[in-house]
Amino acid sequence: MKKYALIWCSEIPNDTLREQLLDAFRAEGEHWDVLSPADSDFGARAQHYAGYVISGSEKSVVDDVETPFVKNLLALLRGLYAQTAVPVLGICFGAQAMAVALGGRAGRNPSGEFRLGVEKIEWTPVAGFAEWLGSRPPAVLVESHGECVVEPPPGSVLLGSSATIETEIFLVGGRFLGVQGHPELDNWALQEILLPLHRSLVRADHWAAMERESKQPLQPEAVIALGRQLLTAGSLGLGEGPAHVRPAAAHQLREVFGTEIPMNASAWDRLIQDDRVHRSIYTDDRIFAREMNQVFAATWVYLLHESEIPEANDFRRAWIGTRQVIVTRDDSGHIHVLSNRCSHRGATVCREHSGNVSIFTCPYHGWKYDNSGQLFAIPGKAAYGPAFKARRLNLGRPAQVASYRGFVFATLNPEVEPLDAHLGHAKRFIDEWIGHQGGENNIVISGAQRFHMDCNWKMVFDNAGDGYHVPFSHQSLLQMTSERYGGGDMAYFAQADRSNMKLYALGNGHTCVDQRPDMFSISAWEQQRPQPGREPFERHVAATVGPESAKAVLESAVGAGMNLNIFPNLLLIGNQLQVIQPLKVDETAIHWYATRRRDADSELNTIRMRTQEDFPIMGEVDDATNFEECQRGLTASPEDEWIDISRHSETGKDIVGDQGLLTGPVTSEMHMRMYYTQWKRLMAAEPVLQISKEDFKR
Amino acid sequence: MNTGFRHQPQSLYVDAAFYDWLVDVSADWNASVRNCDKVDDVLQREILHLLATESRLLDQQAFAPWLDLFAAECAYWTPSARPTPDPRTAITQEFHDRRRLMDRIARLGTGFAYSQIPPSRTARLLSGLEIWASPGRDDEWRARANFLLADSRQGRNRLLAGWNGFVLRKTGDGLRIVVKQINLIDCDSPQGNNSFFL
Numbered sequence A: 001m002k003k004y005a006l007i008w009c010s011e012i013p014n015d016t017l018r019e020q021l022l023d024a025f026r027a028e029g030e031h032w033d034v035l036s037p038a039d040s041d042f043g044a045r046a047q048h049y050a051g052y053v054i055s056g057s058e059k060s061v062v063d064d065v066e067t068p069f070v071k072n073l074l075a076l077l078r079g080l081y082a083q084t085a086v087p088v089l090g091i092c093f094g095a096q097a098m099a100v101a102l103g104g105r106a107g108r109n110p111s112g113e114f115r116l117g118v119e120k121i122e123w124t125p126v127a128g129f130a131e132w133l134g135s136r137p138p139a140v141l142v143e144s145h146g147e148c149v150v151e152p153p154p155g156s157v158l159l160g161s162s163a164t165i166e167t168e169i170f171l172v173g174g175r176f177l178g179v180q181g182h183p184e185l186d187n188w189a190l191q192e193i194l195l196p197l198h199r200s201l202v203r204a205d206h207w208a209a210m211e212r213e214s215k216q217p218l219q220p221e222a223v224i225a226l227g228r229q230l231l232t233a234g235s236l237g238l239g240e241g242p243a244h245v246r247p248a249a250a251h252q253l254r255e256v257f258g259t260e261i262p263m264n265a266s267a268w269d270r271l272i273q274d275d276r277v278h279r280s281i282y283t284d285d286r287i288f289a290r291e292m293n294q295v296f297a298a299t300w301v302y303l304l305h306e307s308e309i310p311e312a313n314d315f316r317r318a319w320i321g322t323r324q325v326i327v328t329r330d331d332s333g334h335i336h337v338l339s340n341r342c343s344h345r346g347a348t349v350c351r352e353h354s355g356n357v358s359i360f361t362c363p364y365h366g367w368k369y370d371n372s373g374q375l376f377a378i379p380g381k382a383a384y385g386p387a388f389k390a391r392r393l394n395l396g397r398p399a400q401v402a403s404y405r406g407f408v409f410a411t412l413n414p415e416v417e418p419l420d421a422h423l424g425h426a427k428r429f430i431d432e433w434i435g436h437q438g439g440e441n442n443i444v445i446s447g448a449q450r451f452h453m454d455c456n457w458k459m460v461f462d463n464a465g466d467g468y469h470v471p472f473s474h475q476s477l478l479q480m481t482s483e484r485y486g487g488g489d490m491a492y493f494a495q496a497d498r499s500n501m502k503l504y505a506l507g508n509g510h511t512c513v514d515q516r517p518d519m520f521s522i523s524a525w526e527q528q529r530p531q532p533g534r535e536p537f538e539r540h541v542a543a544t545v546g547p548e549s550a551k552a553v554l555e556s557a558v559g560a561g562m563n564l565n566i567f568p569n570l571l572l573i574g575n576q577l578q579v580i581q582p583l584k585v586d587e588t589a590i591h592w593y594a595t596r597r598r599d600a601d602s603e604l605n606t607i608r609m610r611t612q613e614d615f616p617i618m619g620e621v622d623d624a625t626n627f628e629e630c631q632r633g634l635t636a637s638p639e640d641e642w643i644d645i646s647r648h649s650e651t652g653k654d655i656v657g658d659q660g661l662l663t664g665p666v667t668s669e670m671h672m673r674m675y676y677t678q679w680k681r682l683m684a685a686e687p688v689l690q691i692s693k694e695d696f697k698r
Numbered sequence B: 001m002n003t004g005f006r007h008q009p010q011s012l013y014v015d016a017a018f019y020d021w022l023v024d025v026s027a028d029w030n031a032s033v034r035n036c037d038k039v040d041d042v043l044q045r046e047i048l049h050l051l052a053t054e055s056r057l058l059d060q061q062a063f064a065p066w067l068d069l070f071a072a073e074c075a076y077w078t079p080s081a082r083p084t085p086d087p088r089t090a091i092t093q094e095f096h097d098r099r100r101l102m103d104r105i106a107r108l109g110t111g112f113a114y115s116q117i118p119p120s121r122t123a124r125l126l127s128g129l130e131i132w133a134s135p136g137r138d139d140e141w142r143a144r145a146n147f148l149l150a151d152s153r154q155g156r157n158r159l160l161a162g163w164n165g166f167v168l169r170k171t172g173d174g175l176r177i178v179v180k181q182i183n184l185i186d187c188d189s190p191q192g193n194n195s196f197f198l
Helices: A015-025 A068-083 A093-101 A129-133 A187-201 A204-213 A221-233 A247-257 A265-271 A285-297 A419-423 A426-436 A457-464 A475-485 A491-498 A534-544 A547-557 A602-636 A670-684 B016-030 B041-059 B063-068 B098-108
Strands: A002-007 A030-035 A051-054 A088-091 A105-108 A115-123 A139-145 A147-151 A157-161 A169-172 A176-179 A276-278 A301-305 A314-320 A323-329 A335-339 A354-356 A359-361 A368-370 A375-377 A400-404 A407-411 A443-453 A502-507 A510-514 A562-566 A570-573 A576-584 A587-597 A642-644 A662-664 B070-078 B094-096 B121-133 B140-153 B156-171 B174-184
Touching: A002 A015, A015 A030, A015 A187, A015 A221, A051 A068, A051 A093, A051 A221, A068 A093, A068 A265, A088 A093, A088 A221, A093 A105, A093 A147, A093 A169, A093 A176, A115 A187, A115 A204, A139 A187, A139 A221, A176 A221, A187 A204, A265 A276, A265 A670, A285 A323, A285 A576, A285 A670, A301 A314, A301 A323, A301 A443, A335 A400, A335 A407, A400 A419, A419 A426, A426 A502, A426 A510, A426 A562, A443 A602, A457 A562, A457 A570, A457 A576, A457 A587, A457 A602, A457 A670, A475 A491, A475 A602, A475 B098, A502 A670, A510 A670, A534 A547, A534 A602, A547 A602, A587 A602, A602 B016, A602 B094, A602 B098, A662 A670, B016 B070, B016 B140, B016 B156, B016 B174, B041 B063, B041 B121, B041 B140, B041 B156, B041 B174, B063 B070, B063 B098, B070 B098, B070 B156, B094 B098
Parallel strands: A002 A030, A002 A051, A051 A088, A088 A176, B070 B174
Antiparallel strands: A105 A147, A115 A139, A115 A157, A157 A169, A169 A176, A276 A642, A301 A407, A314 A323, A314 A354, A323 A335, A359 A368, A368 A375, A400 A407, A443 A587, A502 A510, A502 A662, A510 A562, A562 A570, A570 A576, A576 A587, B070 B094, B121 B140, B140 B156, B156 B174
């Protein structure tokens, strides 16, 4: 026997109201328990039912939100949404509680008056629902409320509106149905119970109208049928079709979140689903602001390669999201990461991108710091007293700094796991990438190509593990290469669904598109589009190295055959390091660092430069345009809420393969599904972010 | 002309000596003192006309006649740092021989080069042209001029600025561009959609 729970939230001493609610939604052969959020063991008792109905109440989800009663109910609803697949029907107060629990907002009726009477509900013919409705007439329900849902939860589907309030009936996730009216009540209950109870809340000059209204015929049948179908079937399967227009959607998240983004995990669960993500994560500037802390400052981010600051007193600016730091090497070779922010008034102390100095002097008032961040001189120090002198005023240092084989990372989160563990399975691929370069000390960063794009930073990360877009976004490059040279580089992506290439999930949001099985199967050098000076280079190689090692030299001139993506900001692509720098919610810079080899002659390193220039101007430009056009589309059509990331999620091709790594076809959108899992985990967390201004101790 | 190489035209001239020469020319363009007296007015006008044509053909996206203005052995070079690094040890925004210029043009002509669909509309101004003879040669000149490049695409307008360095040479086909170096004032900053030719 299926067991259901009626969460009875009213304290009105009248069993008729409760019985009418049970009668409306209880079916033959079901067992129903009645629970109250006031019960001390409510949270435990309310588990494991096949479905729930939440009743109306005299309480307010706004005014009473801090009471245990409302808190218990909201916690139950959030838990049911995040952790179960059961249906929930909320009536009146129950609908408002549902909205608030899932990231929406409740508030006073728009009229400012208590609403008591009968309301006609016009249906919203959304896809799937219109068919179900058929020729059913509008619903006519009893209404009795001082508050209502003023903003439905993100991702909800509006099913019905009245002349008085917009969100009369709504559905979230296909299984949380909110109904503001009372389909269970008849004219008798309205006239004999609700009117007398609420007389003091109704303006005297409205009373006669309400008495007249209370006699109007009701039409609750469709709403009862809808609720009954939900409780039986478990979900209504609506809102998955073409998007409907909801006028408030453009500002919905802003309104919903107010000044604070809700900290409950269910809000992020709604935005990041297994097979789709919500547009607002690309367009909402408050989500971007939170990303700068929760994603960029609270996990390991890549800053630079040690070869960029090889000498004592070298420095370069870098970014932890939008935070600017200076990475220095002191005269003993130790690498420091310092906030570029004077401890006095906050001015940046370093205004060059890179250079070689041992001292940073703030240009504003002359405070001097050495390149370990130590404050050592303040002009006119006699003007300061003991309280000042007791303060620690060195340049700020992020909580953790670490290098992995020449790659320098930092985080402001003292509790994040060590870099080695964070990189995890990605280390094997980083090691192989380093191996292609002849070892970690053989890599020399050799300038950068820098691009600015009017798109969210995640557009770049989305693309980094996307083997699906190649024959489309890069069609011009593939066609030109085919027409001019009979094919070559990346042509193997044309049949990518059936290729030997693999996509690996490496944990913590890291992934790798491994092109090597196809790229090196013949010869990567042969497949490479011709670089300036290719023929003189081939002659040089033939003349200077034996035939047995010529192939290895030529192959080392071209890419490593990987797109190795270290979440959130480092992409190893070919022989290049691409660093993603988020600027604003819809602005991103990418820095595409070239590499040469310390052990190579000038000819090999020159051809490496010419090779690494090829893709950015021939291919990246088209991706960048598509990123910007994605941003344009997402921004312009707020009612069209979802971005699909489901490719190969239902084909069974993402399998646990080599070394226990989740492995899929290169055209799988597993890359996005994996990194968004990490993104969601980080965004829901409340990490401590720290810098230290203590003296540096070697 | 096919000599067994599948990549035509071959890039035999882009060798160590060519790079040595380019680095030398690049330093010369950047010199602060130069003598421009030796170039006669007729040649001045001819070079000015050539550079004006080069600029206009790019604004017209007439890439085939544009490429015809270049010598067979030519270079198109957009550094990505200042002062201009040696292109053998540092990546550029773009460094093309004739063959890769042809690749670039062919790509734009496929109808699938989405960064240029719709194309960037550009208008260029060249100003402050200086011309001087290449040392020890009577058939080759060097030139430098500032540019302003207004760009409009998809409702976004930009203004790019900088200077160009040129090497111009008398060939059997007439006066041709041997090297064009494009120096954006913000070449070391992240760049927007420059997928046309600067």
